[in-house]
Amino acid sequence: MADRVYIFDTTLRDGEQAPGYSMNLQEKIQMARMLETLGVDIIEAGFAISSPGDFESVQAIARAVERPVVASLARALKKDIDAAWAAVKEARHPRIHVFLATSDLHLEYKLKLTREEALERVKENVSYARSLCGDIEFSLEDATRTDLDYMCQVVEAAIACGATTINLPDTVGYSTPDEIRGMVTYVKEHVPNIDQAVISMHCHNDLGLAVANTVAGVSAGARQVECTLCGIGERAGNAAMEEVVMLFKTRQDALPFETGIETREITKAARMLSTTTGVKINPSKAIVGANAFAHESGIHQHGMMANSRTYEIMTPESVGLGQTSLVLGKHSGQHAFSKKLVELGYKLPKEEEDRLFAEFKKTCDRKKNISDRDIVALVESTESAEDQIWSLESFVVNSGNHMDSTACIALRKGGKVYKDVAIGTGPVYASLRAVEKIIKHPFSLDDYFIQAVTEDRDALGEVQVRVSDQSGTYRGRGVSTDIIEASILSTLAAVNKMLSEKVSSLSQGQSANQMSFENDMLYEHTDKSGE
Numbered sequence: 001m002a003d004r005v006y007i008f009d010t011t012l013r014d015g016e017q018a019p020g021y022s023m024n025l026q027e028k029i030q031m032a033r034m035l036e037t038l039g040v041d042i043i044e045a046g047f048a049i050s051s052p053g054d055f056e057s058v059q060a061i062a063r064a065v066e067r068p069v070v071a072s073l074a075r076a077l078k079k080d081i082d083a084a085w086a087a088v089k090e091a092r093h094p095r096i097h098v099f100l101a102t103s104d105l106h107l108e109y110k111l112k113l114t115r116e117e118a119l120e121r122v123k124e125n126v127s128y129a130r131s132l133c134g135d136i137e138f139s140l141e142d143a144t145r146t147d148l149d150y151m152c153q154v155v156e157a158a159i160a161c162g163a164t165t166i167n168l169p170d171t172v173g174y175s176t177p178d179e180i181r182g183m184v185t186y187v188k189e190h191v192p193n194i195d196q197a198v199i200s201m202h203c204h205n206d207l208g209l210a211v212a213n214t215v216a217g218v219s220a221g222a223r224q225v226e227c228t229l230c231g232i233g234e235r236a237g238n239a240a241m242e243e244v245v246m247l248f249k250t251r252q253d254a255l256p257f258e259t260g261i262e263t264r265e266i267t268k269a270a271r272m273l274s275t276t277t278g279v280k281i282n283p284s285k286a287i288v289g290a291n292a293f294a295h296e297s298g299i300h301q302h303g304m305m306a307n308s309r310t311y312e313i314m315t316p317e318s319v320g321l322g323q324t325s326l327v328l329g330k331h332s333g334q335h336a337f338s339k340k341l342v343e344l345g346y347k348l349p350k351e352e353e354d355r356l357f358a359e360f361k362k363t364c365d366r367k368k369n370i371s372d373r374d375i376v377a378l379v380e381s382t383e384s385a386e387d388q389i390w391s392l393e394s395f396v397v398n399s400g401n402h403m404d405s406t407a408c409i410a411l412r413k414g415g416k417v418y419k420d421v422a423i424g425t426g427p428v429y430a431s432l433r434a435v436e437k438i439i440k441h442p443f444s445l446d447d448y449f450i451q452a453v454t455e456d457r458d459a460l461g462e463v464q465v466r467v468s469d470q471s472g473t474y475r476g477r478g479v480s481t482d483i484i485e486a487s488i489l490s491t492l493a494a495v496n497k498m499l500s501e502k503v504s505s506l507s508q509g510q511s512a513n514q515m516s517f518e519n520d521m522l523y524e525h526t527d528k529s530g531e
Contacts, residue, residue, distance in 0.1 A: 002258040005218055005248065007241060008200060008226040009035050010044040011273070012061070013073055014238055015228040021277045022473075024501065025057050031276060032061040035068070035229075038269050039260045040241075042069040042224075044097060048087035049080045055087050062091035069135065071095035076125040085132045096129045099139035099167075102146040102154055115150055122154055123161050130162025139167035139202065144175040144183060151183075152190045159191070165198045165224060170213055173206025173236060177216035184220035200224035203239050205231060210239040215247060218257060225259075229273045230281060230288065242266045242287040242319070250314050267320040268345045275380045278464050278475040280449070287319055320345060330364035344372060346379055366481040367458045374460050377453045381462070381477040381489070389496045390439060393417050397484055399427040409434035409488070428487045435491055443467045443495065450486075453479060463490040467498065474498045 012028055012035075015021055023031065028045075035043050045061040046054045062070045070091035074080035076098055088094035100111075100122055107113050113121070122138070129136050138158040140146060146154075155166050168183060175183075180201070188194055201217035201224070203210040214225055231240030245266070248257045270288040274281050283290040293316045334357050341348060341356075348356070359378055364370060393410040407430035410419045420437040424430030432445060447466035452459040461483040465476050474497040478489025 002248075002252065002256045003223065005257045005259050006041040006198070006224045007039075007245070007259050007261060008042040008044065008071075008202075008224050009040040009228065009241060010202075010226055010238065011035065011228040011232065011241075012057075013044040013046050014234060015232040016046070017234055018232050018237065020279050021232055023276055024497075025053070025060060027276045028057045029060055029064050031272065032065055034265075034269050034272050036065045037262070038265045039262045040068055041260060042071055042095065044071045044073060044226075045088070047073040049074065049083040055083060058084075058087035059090065062088045062094065066092055069093040069095050071097045071137065073097045073099065074129070076100040076121050078125065078128055081125060081129045081132065085129075088133075093135070094133055095135040095137060095165075096133045097137045097139065097167075098125055098129050098163075099141050100125075101141035102151060103142035104147065105145060106142050119154060119157060123157050126158050126161040126163050135165075136163045137165035137167060137200070138163040139169055139200075141169060142171045143168040144170040144179065145172075148183065148186050149190075152187060155187055155197075156191045156193060159193045159197045163197055165200050166194075167200040167202050167224075167226065168217070168222075169202035169226070170204055170210075171202075173204035173210060175203075175213055176209065177212045180213045180216040181220040184217050184222055188221050198222075198224050200226055201239075202226035204234065205236040205238060208236075210237070211243045211247065214239040214244055215255065219255070230270055230285065232273070232279075240286070242270065246287050246314060246319065249318070263318055264320040265345070271376070271380065275477060276475075278447070278449075278466055278477070280451075280464075293321060329370055330361065332364075340372075340375060341379070344376060344379075348379075363460065363481070367460065371454050373454050377460055377462055377479045381479045381493070389413060389499050390435075390492055392485070392488055392492060395431065395485065395488060397427045397431060399430075405430040407431040407434045409438060411435065411438050411492075427484050431484060431488050432491055435488065435495070439495060439499070441469065441495070441499065443469045443498065445491075446473065448487075450483065461486045463487045465490045465494055467491065467494045469498060471502070472498070474501075 012031060016023055032043055043061065043065065045058040048055045048058045058072045070088050072084035072088045074084040074096055081096060081098065084096045100118060101107065102118060107115065107118055126136060126138055140151060140154055143151060158166060184199060199222040201214045201222045203213040218225065225244055227239040227241040227244055229241055231237040245259050245261045245263060248255050248259060249263060267288055270281060281289055286292060293312065337357050337360060338353055356379060363374065363378065391412045393412045396408045397405060399405040404423050404425065405427045406421065406423050408421045409431060410417050418438045420434050422430050422433035422437055424433050436442060444467065445465060446468050449464045451462055453462050454460060458481055460479045460481055462479045463486040467474055474494040476490040476494030478486040478493060480486040480489060
């Protein structure tokens, strides 16, 4: 029988710390629910002490999910542990994740502590955390550059003080698989109480070895894997959850381990992460990239037609990637459309389905062939009714290579239609200036990304934008066969988030500041990155 490996997902903590991957409160809750559907065992929801916003998101996730353990990271300081416990205590299965660096390099230059002082800090703070919560994880930051005998002292002390999970992170992605295997084996052989705790691996990808190192740790006896969707995270990222999970599933002969992940949800989860953050998945990304199951070479295509196993070691269906292309069109009814949504993994309220079906019909009038990718793009780019403050009524754009572009835009808000005209150096610029004039709220366009959703001349164009004002940054996504319309729709999606957040902030007052947080986020030159 295969050994069970527990999946500790840190997409919402380590992953979200990476530049470009920040999420707002509602996005984090939505992502946490997706992780629960995916079947992860532990969700590291954030670093509660780092800001009022992080505390609020950890607390909200703790309340939102039911089955997974919800963890908050905390330095080996009582104020961190108090904040972490306050944030996760309402979870059905709470965990406090305490960490302290143990390598001589970190002790001398970052913490300014001796080995003995660090060991005492571990004992004191793990004991304190255990007095609050029954599930304590302790991480030895920079474990792979820590003296092995000192590591064993720290691990033994942490377990004796109540830690039930011991994490041995490769914080800077420095180790090789053989070194990881040796480290875990050494700890198992030299820590007398190691059988009272689960060993965990948290590997970074600085040298491209995060997944290999993680699997090496599991082979040596670790039974928890700390990873992120698509491998996002600090610097070069973390071990990619989908790669680790599918490696175990595909190579049972060499790696007889099992997880609780529902692999058919993997593609949907990765797509949601990309849509939420606005960061595209590399086409060559293993498991979830657009090219992961694509075959262009004639030799490959010939082999695939004879037997798919010649060039595919797993099926697209096993990770939730459908194979149907042209199944719906302008003569299709809503029942067939609803069934297709279910097949693609979407369960939407009736009013959302009705609205999407109307958008689908509009697309059918413009586009000859409708594929699954078109439908996915429509679903993931359409705002829910409650999020729509402004909607596009109509637009007219005049543009040419020897003239300034002019855009006449009509937007609907409530029952009224507002119109304005703007001039710009191009049709997109002119359109966005007109939008800005209508909503009377200045914003800047920080990023603009455009691509075709499918092939052919009538393909849907997908536009993703990032806009900002004085209070924050917001992402939007729009699709249309008209790229100017897609640009306007994506901008409106971002603007509606911007304005909705302001309305929400005004209604909630200063609730986020009800808990007092200390401003000195650093102690003895410690940063907030954890592992």
